[in-house]
Amino acid sequence: MTQERAEGSSLGKENGLDPEKRNGAEKPDHSGNGSGKSGRSGEDADKRSPGTARDADGRTEEEFLAAYDVGDYERPSVAADMVIFTVAGDKEANYRKLPKRSLRVLLIRRGGHPYLGSWALPGGFVRPNETADQAAARELREETGVDRVYLEQLHTFSDVGRDPRTWVMSCAYMALVDSRGLDVRAGDDADRAAWFELTYRLQGDSRERLGGGVVHTRRYELRLTSFGAGSGEAEARRGNGADGTESTDEADAIELTAIVERRLTRTNGASTDEYRIADNDGLAFDHAKMIAMAIERLRMRVERDELALHLMPERFTLTQLQQVYEAILDRELLKAAFRRKAEPLVEKTDEYTEHAGHRPSRLYRRSREEWGDYR
Amino acid sequence: MTQERAEGSSLGKENGLDPEKRNGAEKPDHSGNGSGKSGRSGEDADKRSPGTARDADGRTEEEFLAAYDVGDYERPSVAADMVIFTVAGDKEANYRKLPKRSLRVLLIRRGGHPYLGSWALPGGFVRPNETADQAAARELREETGVDRVYLEQLHTFSDVGRDPRTWVMSCAYMALVDSRGLDVRAGDDADRAAWFELTYRLQGDSRERLGGGVVHTRRYELRLTSFGAGSGEAEARRGNGADGTESTDEADAIELTAIVERRLTRTNGASTDEYRIADNDGLAFDHAKMIAMAIERLRMRVERDELALHLMPERFTLTQLQQVYEAILDRELLKAAFRRKAEPLVEKTDEYTEHAGHRPSRLYRRSREEWGDYR
DNA sequence: GAAATAGTGTCTGTTAGACATTATTTC
DNA sequence: GAAATAATGTCTAACAGACACTATTTC
Numbered sequence: 001m002t003q004e005r006a007e008g009s010s011l012g013k014e015n016g017l018d019p020e021k022r023n024g025a026e027k028p029d030h031s032g033n034g035s036g037k038s039g040r041s042g043e044d045a046d047k048r049s050p051g052t053a054r055d056a057d058g059r060t061e062e063e064f065l066a067a068y069d070v071g072d073y074e075r076p077s078v079a080a081d082m083v084i085f086t087v088a089g090d091k092e093a094n095y096r097k098l099p100k101r102s103l104r105v106l107l108i109r110r111g112g113h114p115y116l117g118s119w120a121l122p123g124g125f126v127r128p129n130e131t132a133d134q135a136a137a138r139e140l141r142e143e144t145g146v147d148r149v150y151l152e153q154l155h156t157f158s159d160v161g162r163d164p165r166t167w168v169m170s171c172a173y174m175a176l177v178d179s180r181g182l183d184v185r186a187g188d189d190a191d192r193a194a195w196f197e198l199t200y201r202l203q204g205d206s207r208e209r210l211g212g213g214v215v216h217t218r219r220y221e222l223r224l225t226s227f228g229a230g231s232g233e234a235e236a237r238r239g240n241g242a243d244g245t246e247s248t249d250e251a252d253a254i255e256l257t258a259i260v261e262r263r264l265t266r267t268n269g270a271s272t273d274e275y276r277i278a279d280n281d282g283l284a285f286d287h288a289k290m291i292a293m294a295i296e297r298l299r300m301r302v303e304r305d306e307l308a309l310h311l312m313p314e315r316f317t318l319t320q321l322q323q324v325y326e327a328i329l330d331r332e333l334l335k336a337a338f339r340r341k342a343e344p345l346v347e348k349t350d351e352y353t354e355h356a357g358h359r360p361s362r363l364y365r366r367s368r369e370e371w372g373d374y375r
Numbered sequence: 376m377t378q379e380r381a382e383g384s385s386l387g388k389e390n391g392l393d394p395e396k397r398n399g400a401e402k403p404d405h406s407g408n409g410s411g412k413s414g415r416s417g418e419d420a421d422k423r424s425p426g427t428a429r430d431a432d433g434r435t436e437e438e439f440l441a442a443y444d445v446g447d448y449e450r451p452s453v454a455a456d457m458v459i460f461t462v463a464g465d466k467e468a469n470y471r472k473l474p475k476r477s478l479r480v481l482l483i484r485r486g487g488h489p490y491l492g493s494w495a496l497p498g499g500f501v502r503p504n505e506t507a508d509q510a511a512a513r514e515l516r517e518e519t520g521v522d523r524v525y526l527e528q529l530h531t532f533s534d535v536g537r538d539p540r541t542w543v544m545s546c547a548y549m550a551l552v553d554s555r556g557l558d559v560r561a562g563d564d565a566d567r568a569a570w571f572e573l574t575y576r577l578q579g580d581s582r583e584r585l586g587g588g589v590v591h592t593r594r595y596e597l598r599l600t601s602f603g604a605g606s607g608e609a610e611a612r613r614g615n616g617a618d619g620t621e622s623t624d625e626a627d628a629i630e631l632t633a634i635v636e637r638r639l640t641r642t643n644g645a646s647t648d649e650y651r652i653a654d655n656d657g658l659a660f661d662h663a664k665m666i667a668m669a670i671e672r673l674r675m676r677v678e679r680d681e682l683a684l685h686l687m688p689e690r691f692t693l694t695q696l697q698q699v700y701e702a703i704l705d706r707e708l709l710k711a712a713f714r715r716k717a718e719p720l721v722e723k724t725d726e727y728t729e730h731a732g733h734r735p736s737r738l739y740r741r742s743r744e745e746w747g748d749y750r
Numbered sequence: 751g752a753a754a755t756a757g758t759g760t761c762t763g764t765t766a767g768a769c770a771t772t773a774t775t776t777c
Numbered sequence: 778g779a780a781a782t783a784a785t786g787t788c789t790a791a792c793a794g795a796c797a798c799t800a801t802t803t804c
Contacts, residue, residue: 733783
């Protein structure tokens with residue numbers, strides 16, 4: 001096959017599509033400006049010649065583009081799916097104790113086939129005149145009403161048959177939403193949206209040797225629990241107190257579980273890192289895999305890039321910050337060491353918590369400079 | 376908008392396409408098995424009900440899928456582009472000195488519009504019955520003849536207008552090929568393929584405050600140099616000696632440069648991390664951005680996950696390994712510290728280098744167990 | 751005063767950086 | 778013996794883990 005990109009030579013390019021079908025296919029002005037960022041933050045600069053060079057058929061670029069035909073080979077739909085994380089705390093029975101905080105993810109119950117009744121990540125199609133990032137931001141806004149958050153592209157999933165209807169790839173994103181009142185939007189599906197508490201734990205670990213190579217498999221259990229989902233908008237909209245706590249109602253808990261295997265294969269020279277859904281109960285499509293990859297990315301970024309600060313409200317105590325770290329990493333941290341490391345990332349304020357049943361704690365805010373330098 | 380995925384409700388779904396147009400759109404059997412990995416390593420497990428549930432229109436899943444219509448909204452083409460890295464050394468004038476090693480990337484000169492005459496990453500379209508990973512592996516094989524390598528998905532690029540012809544997204548991959556003889560394939564474009572030495576250096580750094588936020592911009596200079604490209608297949612196929620060195624011919628050097636800006640914006644809560652091509656001379660499309668992201672990912676993985684071992688041949692000296700680290704990270708490392716850290720990753724052999732003009736050096740091989748545990 | 755959290759001090763073992771020293775081969 | 782690299786030793790500063798201890802508020 002040829003190395004040419006997007007000329008479709010190997011997939012047939014002669015049969016034209018009805019021009020009607022192409023009305024969304026933008027052909028921007030490219031006289032002197034190549035791949036623009038369009039809309040967002042400035043255009044990319046480019047020095048290539050302004051279209052005077054002629055190709056093998058003697059055409060200038062302008063002539064080439066005017067005659068260009070998209071061809072009728074198959075194209076996939078591309079969706080943007082969102083793994084929206086937050087950390088929130090439950091109300092504690094004992095008025096003196098601090099609430100336990102847990103990592104949560106937003107899911108939506110499917111009302112139609114396929115995976116009818118299963119829970120899925122919010123998402124939607126990327127439209128012709130937007131980037132995948134913009135589609136993700138749009139979905140997030142529509143789903144949670146939140147606009148200014150941390151958003152990161154995770155991975156593009158393209159397994160054959162991952163959507164039984166048609167060829168659909170999905171570009172997965174992770175979003176971090178802080179733990180103040182989250183107003184899950186009153187879209188036409190808001191009654192089917194719910195926050196799920198999430199655990200993702202290593203269940204087992206196996207190493208296998210085979211002819212000069214090693215296969216290392218790790219099994220993780222992904223468990224998602226929602227309290228009071230299905231009770232409609234009220235649940236999702238109730239939101240949290242200013243301290244990010246909410247009461248839970250154990251009556252109608254929903255529990256979804258999946259086993260995700262991560263398999264590292266290393267034979268001579270080759271190396272693959274595959275995720276596989278070994279068991280899945282209640283999650284739609286390959287979303288268990290997306291959530292698993294999102295958590296692993298989140299943990300990595302929290303440890304390396306202090307990403308947890310994105311989950312904090314304006315003012316917070318260092319213990320709250322530590323709890324967020326602990327909820328995400330799913331392990332306990334030592335207080336003294338944690339405070340040493342957190343110290344350069346935050347700034348003292350003169351405010352303190354009050355009436356907490358114990359010694360008040362100083363409130364901090366994110367430091368303006370010292371974090372977020374993602375290497 | 377609705378949260379429904381892939382039903383196209385917001386983009387119109389009533390107008391059917393000619394069935395001819397859909398012959399590539401697989402509709403796998405989903406009676407009891409959801410999103411399969413198809414082909415590769417096992418099917419994903421799934422417990423959802425086997426299609427007896429009925430949706431709002433009273434249809435079972437089977438009925439739904441039979442009636443399902445892909446709709447005629449616009450779909451993008453999706454390409455897989457490859458940033459193929461290797462490290463190779465030039466012949467040194469002084470017989471005693473060790474050759475300098477440099478990081479290289481494979482580029483292909485475009486023979487058609489757009490970007491006629493510019494250099495591009497090898498790549499090709501993802502086909503209907505393969506994953507993006509498979510498309511990337513296929514391209515790599517076609518381009519270099521190499522099959523068993525390290526391959527990692529990097530990022531999906533979807534800027535509007537990034538391809539002037541039509542709507543094309545690109546899923547970028549990074550591949551690591553070891554430094555033994557690389558046989559760049561005799562495809563119809565092989566005469567236009569060449570390895571480019573690569574440097575990627577921080578040029579400047581600026582911080583700017585604006586209303587409660589900080590913008591941190593880093594400018595990088597990407598410089599690609601090829602010696603003797605354009606001399607046809609011979610150049611690309613000549614390959615390297617067993618020690619990964621080759622002679623260079625300074626006569627017809629090609630130099631491409633680009634300035635890539637990475638901009639970290641942090642306003643209250645929000646946070647973005649954008650790459651922008653500020654200047655571009657000789658690279659097609661947004662490929663300067665892809666190469667920049669690939670190097671940053673590579674550096675991160677080399678530091679954290681010892682990925683450089685993938686670039687080594689069967690037997691190598693610790694100094695060679697250190698040189699590969701240094702070429703990738705673009706900084707010098709201390710020998711003693713390096714050897715301490717490398718020691719658990721490699722295994723001694725009883726072989727030594729010979730006739731090198733100085734003390735022989737022990738040869739090592741990759742350890743079977745102790746590396747590649749990508750966290 | 752009991753219960754709880756807030757906040758600090760300090761010991762210790764590990765590790766990265768820096769530099770120095772010795773060893774060995776080829777020509 | 779000169780030139781080069783190979784290989785190891787050791788000092789130090791920084792840092793993470795571990796644990797103990799003091800402080801302060803609410804009820």
